Amino acid sequence: MKKEVLGKCPICGEELEVTRLSCNHCHTNIEGDFSLCKFCKLSYEQKNFAEVFIKNRGNIKEIEKELGISYPTVRNKLEDLILALEYKSISKTK
Incomplete structure (x- = not known):
């Protein structure tokens, strides 16, 4: 069973870097510094x-x-998500 990619270090909480990609089919390995998506x-x-x-098409x-x-918890979770994705928070810019 494959594990989900971790974005942050479980020890210190800093961002992890991907340094190796592997193909299970042909066993090719590519090494370098790769960035994770948001x-x-x-x-x-x-x-x-x-x-x-x-899934719910934004229907709160x-x-x-x-x-x-x-409702307030949904809004707070949405704000946290917006900030985690490095977008500006609308409620905090007003």
């Missing part, structure tokens, strides 16, 4: 919220229902 750097909880958000009522959380 989504790879998210925590498990943030990825889960993003998936629920997309449906997100509340599926996750069993309140």
